[in-house]
Amino acid sequence: MSVTLTDQLTREEIVAAYTEMLGSDRVITDEQVLKENSVDRYYKVENIFGVYSLPLPAAVLKPASTEDVAKILSFANEHLINVVPKTGGSATEGGLxxxxxxxIVVDGSTMNKIIDINIEDMLATVQCGVGLEQLENELREIGYTTGHSPQSKPLAQFGGLVATRSIGQFSTLYGGIEDMVVGLETVFPNGEICRIKNVPRRAAGPDIRHIVIGNEGALTYITEVTVKIFRYYPENNKFYGYLLNDIKTGLQILREVVTQGYRPSVARLYDKExxxxxxxxxxxxRCVLIFVAEGPERIAQATGTAIEEIVASFDGVERVDGALIEDWFNHLNWDVSKLEEERIEIRETLVNGFTTEISGNWSVIGDIYENALTRIRAEIPAQFTMLGGHSSHSYLNGTNMYFVYYYKIDVDPTDERTTYHDPIQNIIVEETLKLGGSMCHHHGVGKHRTHFLAEEYGSSLSMLETLKSAFDPNGIMNRGTIFPLEK
Ligand SMILES: Cc1cc2nc3c(=O)[nH]c(=O)nc-3n(C[C@H](O)[C@H](O)[C@H](O)COP(=O)(O)OP(=O)(O)OC[C@H]3O[C@@H](n4cnc5c(N)ncnc54)[C@H](O)[C@@H]3O)c2cc1C
Structure with missing residues (x-):
């Protein structure tokens, strides 16, 4: 897919203008860098097989400050240059x-200063290019934590974490990033810099943070973020693991734990596969059910005791040694150092894995799970080596389902997405929307789910579209992301 937004400036003119603005060391035009910046999908065919079919960006720009971002955007706005914001580069849905x-790709990873850690107010303020792991390590050394732990923690940075409405493994206790962001600074396409101040709560009109959180670079460029910090009590962590025969019982147990008012940091249910x-x-x-209770000693203890009692009230559930869960948990995060090794393995075996995450209320999530898998098995002629899923984030009203599918790429790698990945993802989303769930739980709409946007939003679509036309009237921000390209 390739669309020309403007013929006003040539590629060379764009590069020359930004070189004059930022200096040549902040304007990257190396061809390999441009190729790698034309896609995301770390595990997808482009980066694994080196086949890049999308138009290459004119340049990757590395702003040093919020003022640089403002200058970059207002020039792009004036000349109708499409801007793709980027930080950690771990997006999975085509947002990059x-x-x-x-x-132009505006890569904020060089804006990587931890600006302030304020223990009295329990706040940490960082530039958009600060890695989550960088902040988390610094906080843990002084006895605090962000409470945020997506599997991509070694790579993801604050701009992207906020822009995608990311969520981490301890979400049942700490929430998603939307529960953590207190204030932020952001730059609009016209170059206007806006700061939302840090207060514990306010009732002065709608919560405008939510215009920015989850915008996927399609409305505004996030330059600074302030998040809550929490006291860190790893010595109190308690790990629980159980085996059970069916996913519906596991969902009932998850529901019972959260609706009784308990908040384990981790509550995960894996199907058999x-x-x-x-x-x-x-x-x-068998299916595997996992909980981690954490926090101050008495809370962790009470949460753990309640989990044990609730699980014991269900038949056919067998407990496993909590040390097995602790060990698994310590190795759950993505190991970036193994990335090249994994790519080699995929090239050799041609087996690759993908995911689609959705959410639904308790009353429908089990049916969404069954219906989607039944249809995939019946309709997709892929050689699956694994097809299953897990629930990893539970709420008072429902939970998510993270479908995981590994299959052999037995077609030309450039046809892999359209032959398998898209049809599988479409089935999952269709079955979710049919029962009133949401098509994305935490990876964002990106460019791969935009065709479902109208159905996802229903009569509230006009509210979302009004934000786009108000904040990005020239349509220069990450075109084709969240909002379908045709618009
Ligand atoms: C192995 C793996 C595991 C993952 N696990 C999780 C998980 O557990 N939980 C989860 O939520 N996600 C997960 N993800 C998805 C992804 O890591 C997250 O969405 C993450 O928040 C993206 O952050 P990033 O800095 O890498 O953003 P990027 O990949 O750079 O960008 C992501 C999106 O945000 C936009 N964006 C980036 N920076 C800015 C900015 N400064 N201003 C405005 N828009 C911006 C981009 O245009 C793009 O649309 C995983 C991904 C991988 C590859």
Whole structure:
């Protein structure tokens, strides 16, 4: 897919203008860098097989400050240059794809200062390019934590974490990033810099943070973020693991724990297939249910005791040694150092894995899970080596389902997405929307789910579209992301 947004400036003119503005060391035009910046999808065919079919950006720009971002955006706005914001580069849904000719990628990873850690007010303020791991390590050394722990923690940075409405493994206790952001600074396409101040709560009109959180770079460029920090009590962590025969019982247990008012930091349920994938040394072909209780000693203890009692009230559930869960948990995060090794393995075996995450209320999530898997098995002729899923984030009203599918790429790698990934994702989203769930739980709409946007939003779509036309009237921000390209 390739669309020309403007023929007003040539590629060379865009590069020359930004070089004059920022200096040549902040304007990257190396061809390999441009190729790698034309896609996201770390595990997807482009980066694994080196086949890049999208238009290459004109340049990757590395702003040093909020003022640089403001200058970059207002020039792009004036000349209708498509802007793709980027920080950690771990997006999975096409949010970083440069589908417009002569786009610029604005890579904020060089804006990487921890600006302030304020213990009295329990706040940390960082520039958009600060890695979550960088802040988290610094906080843990002094006895605090962000409470945020997506699997991509070694790579993801604050701009992207906020822009995608990311969520981490301890979400049942700490919430998603939307529960953590207190204030922020952001730059609009016209160059206007806006700061939302840090207060514990306010009732002065709508909560405008939510215009920015989850915008996926399609409305505004996030330059600074202030998040809550929490006291860190790892010595009190308690790990629980159980085996059970069916996913519906597991969902009932999750529901019982959260609706009784308990907040384990981790509450995860793996189906049989995903259970075998993650816990083959002990899952025994059964579903695996996991909890972690944490916090001050008395709260962790009470939460742990309640989990044990609730689980014991269900038949057919077997407890496993909590040390197995602790060990698994310590190795759950993505190991970036193994990335190249994994790519080599995929090239050799041609087996690759993908995910689609959705959410639904308790009353429908089990049916969404069953209906989607039944249809995928019946309709998709892929050679699956694994097809299953897990629930990893539970709420008072429902939970998410994270479908995982590994299959052999038995077609030309450039056709892999359209032959398999898109049809599988479409089935999952269709079955979710049919029962009133949401098509994305935490990876964002990106460019790969925009065709479902109208159905996802229903009569509230006009509210979302009004934000786009108000904040990005020239349509220069990450075209084709969240909002379908045709618009
Ligand atoms: C192995 C792996 C595991 C993952 N696990 C999780 C998980 O557990 N939970 C989860 O929520 N996600 C997960 N993700 C998805 C992804 O890591 C997250 O969405 C993450 O928040 C993206 O952060 P980033 O800095 O890498 O953003 P990027 O990939 O750079 O960008 C993501 C999106 O945000 C936009 N963006 C980036 N920076 C800015 C900015 N400064 N201003 C405005 N827009 C911006 C981009 O245009 C893009 O649309 C995972 C991804 C991988 C590859």
């Amino acid at each position: 794809e440069t589908v417009i000719e002569n786009s 995903d259970g075998l994938y993650h816990f083959k040394h002990f899952s025994d072909g």
